[in-house]
Amino acid sequence: MKISKYLILPAFAFALLACQKEGVLTNDTQTDIFDEDVWSDSIKTVQVLTSAYSGLGPESYMTRINTSNTLSEYSDESDERWSTTVPSTFTNTFQNGTYTASSIPAPFNTLWGDTYKAIRIINLFITRVDESPLSAKGKKRMKAEARFLRAWFYHILTKTYGGVPIIDRVLAVNEDLNLPRNTYEECVNFVTKDLDAAAADLPISYVGQDYGRATKGACLALKARVLLFAASPLFNGGQLAANKDAIYGYKEYSPNRWVLARDAAKAVIDMGVYSLMLGTNNDNSTAEGFYKVFLTRNNPEMIFMRLSGSNRSYESSHLPKSRGGSLHTSPNGNYVNTFPMANGKPIADPTSGYDPQNPYVGRDPRFYRSVIYNGATWKTTSGTFGPVYTYLNAPTDGLTIPFTSVGTQSGYFNRKMMSEDVTGSTGGAEHLFPFLRYAEVLLNYAEALNENGQTAEAYAPMAEIRKRAGLNPFNLPTGLTQDQMRTYIRDERRIELAFEEHRFYDIRRWKILPDTYCKPLRMMVITPKSGTITPLGTNYTYEERDFVKPPCPYNDNMYLLPIPQSQINISSNLKQNPGW
Template identity: 40%
Template sequence: MKKLYNLIFLCTIGLAVFSCKKDGFLGQTQTSNLTEDVVFKDSVNATAFLTNIYTSIGFSEIGNRFSNGGLDVASDEAEPYDNSATTTIGFANGSVDANTVSGDAYDKCYNNIRAVNVFLKHLPQTPLKDVTKAELKAEARFLRAWYYSILLKHYGGVALVGDTVYNYTDKIDAKRNTFEECVNYIVSECDAAAQTLPVTQSGLLYGRASTGACLALKARVLLYAASPLFNDPSPGSDTPLGIANGDQKALVGYTDYKASRWEDAAKAAEAVINLGAYSLVVDNSTAPGYGFQYVFTKRVNTEYIWQLMRPSNQELENIYLPPSRGARGGGFPYQEFVDAFETSEGLAITDPKAQYDPNNPYAGRDPRLEYSIIHDQSTYITNTSLNQTPINIYTVNGLGVGVDAIYAGTKTGYYSKKMLDPAAVPNSFNVTERCIPLIRYAEVLLNYAEAINEFEGPAKAYEPIQKIRMRAGLNPYTLPAGLSQADMRKVIQHERRIELAFEGHRFWDVRRWKLGQETQTMQMTGLEVKRNGSGALLGYNHINVRKHGFKPALYLWPIPTSEVAKSPLTVQNPGY
């Protein structure tokens, strides 16, 4: 519990100063070591204190977490740039433990939770109008719920500190609350905050918490809670992980199964849908599935419900683009991920009815594939020209012909393209107005489809899934009639894998579905494209990249040893 104790002993006052620039309330951030008394006697400083708590909301899912690809490379989506980050490599090969795991989630979340509590403690004395105080209090409670939700999916039940602001002289209760208590607390905080906040935010307040964000977080948390990892339907199952015992059981999930938890999740997602405030960004006239790319290039759009605000930037381009475009490639997509994309007619490439040509593997595929990966001869602008030029990943006589080639730049034959702005590139004047999505409407539709399928069966799951497939540009986008619940479950899991790729979902999805042994133990591969000296295609060579490993303990993160050692009340997660 080192970080929990440290954050209780110390409070560093960070002030985020508003900007009137078009990038909004996080446009500029400055820090200053002012005392609490000074900060909260001034309305601007007090509001800026709350603003500063927003700056870390995206740390868990962003692609540069751990410096080598984030959670994408800790799952079956992509291969890391290098082996320098022990946390991602440990999850990939199944060797992570409490001594080597990163404590960033524990640290950042509890520090921000304490900052919320400091803010709530002083807010009543701050010189602000009552209506403003009410809205800021609601924002703070949502932010606290957000950080607890990150802790929950990492560790299961964690210590709930309520509104308490501990000092170093106080006796600290480091006992973890049960998983159920944490879920109920997050849901209640979201419900309370939603009563006060506007449905959406706009103008300079765009990016701040809203009713939509509160209800969407509630829906996500309830979906996770209803899932097999935490709500196990297996006959006779009394431990969510199969390896928990004693005091661990209630910490890592429910100790009973209730189908009604799926109903709760479905109703929560439906509540977001019924707001009528959000919709998918659709544009199949410019190009099939173009809306799927376009949405990620625009800061303000109808699909973003909760997002990490950014000034004009090249952030993701710096993470993911190949060396010839000024980056190094963040995580290199696996061939298994590429193969998961269906044909443009919505058929698996292994389906005998599919018009899939292995000698022209990227033609006639789900349009989202071209918007998600860079393969050999994909085109992209350079830092000196807006002209689209080919990216050479192929080999000649087993050797790459440039910095982007397999074995030289990428380890798998691919680079990630998801969420990149095709008009932006590092080291140039081209930037994007993009912010980073944390919850978008497509996820809400998928959440509803999954929950209602598990509770009632597939009938009501068709519409939301088909909306997503229509936006993707699949033709036909409709699903076969008469799908069973099990068949629809596979469809939903497939759509989440494709639609939400590289947004930080896959790592958590395969865990909450308890598919670790199935999806995280594979030999992951890449693709070498072979050409002759003139550039003519000679063929393809599948290569082994990394053998993944998994054990039941990896369904949850270990609490760092340094934290557990601080108190005998802190129970470690099972298997560590």
């Protein structure tokens, strides 16, 4: 495997020089990471590693959790409030497919550069931390943390672009910067090697001020995710390039890659450290554990996450206007339809008990923790609790056709990961954004088992997820075929991991864009019957329709994003992705 022993890519040569004048540590210091005194001061040395952590965030915005826009709006989970009425929005440009490698919309226009910037800091830390006065034990642990972080950022690059240039140490200014891309396989091997090495030197958990740092479990969970991607159709012999190139994925399919993904997920399970968060007194009937996992600082399910102090930024951005929010996200009706009934049966099953004219009764308990629908209760800004009305032309929050950017454009608002005691303008709660959580590990395990032909063994991890969800009965039907189990697993991922930045990449690695993202989004048109407006579902008629806006166009090149053309222009060895 060819690994470039440098720090940054050609476009960042100027950034290297700029960083020699720029403070990149904490907000209260202007110390530069290239100053020699950094490495003679233990506090400043630690700040370098902390600055690498600060680059973590949902892939939509690398340096922070952007609560107004998430990758859900670039997938089939939801639509962004402004994309219908303001043609120039980033989401509208992406959805219409009107971008090129020279005009990539945010947040993807900075993903390449921001990720390599983080890798640059990490490589510098690994190279120079031994010069610091930190203890030998501290240096060893922090080097392992840095290797985990480097693996994290390289996984972001590989799942977005395929193979990328591997750079594992500091660049000398006079070095050759014209670096080629490594193969996808080389990148996967590099990442898993970093994770194996880091796992050996990291603790299982932390207490006190170190809580939230990378752990052994985080290394193993990320490795399981990396190998799941490597085994998936897009990369496991299914690349769409006319002439298969090892840069974009493995040239040939190998079933053993599912074995590796299976074993990696099982290694996390076998640690015996993590479990799904349950409700009070282990009561799952209302999906209380599913709700609290995003709001409880210390819980057994979170493996690696972004912590925050008390705030209401998420509620402020996503709650409806009547609750002081900015209503940025309208969940897709097809996502809502994925939630089964409380008896575990899909709503399309004629024996499920689903009533299309009273569609919000008797659903999966997670539905009530994930979606604000017509008549759902939420706290008002005056402190009382009352129903939110999303019916056609309802005051403040209702659906409008055509959409006017004031209420919902789908008949729904998101409520997942938000505190039910907080409004967009009052109160606050500690929020946890999950980077890695145990529910994902179980779903990764179930998928790898099923794709490896072990469908019978996939029942157990699926049962854990569905039992915590409050489904009764929670067991799947017996005798499922591999294809049937695959559908259940993918639906569970869509429900359980919604709005956690998974769906955007899932529908790509599964190669199902034409059947998901490139289909029209759905809305629920709810019309009151004659009489007084009440939350009672039977007081309305319901009709599902497509969004007025057209679906996005589909092209094979959409599976991998383009490398910014500015990078290609200055690096003749940097090959662009197919179709861009």
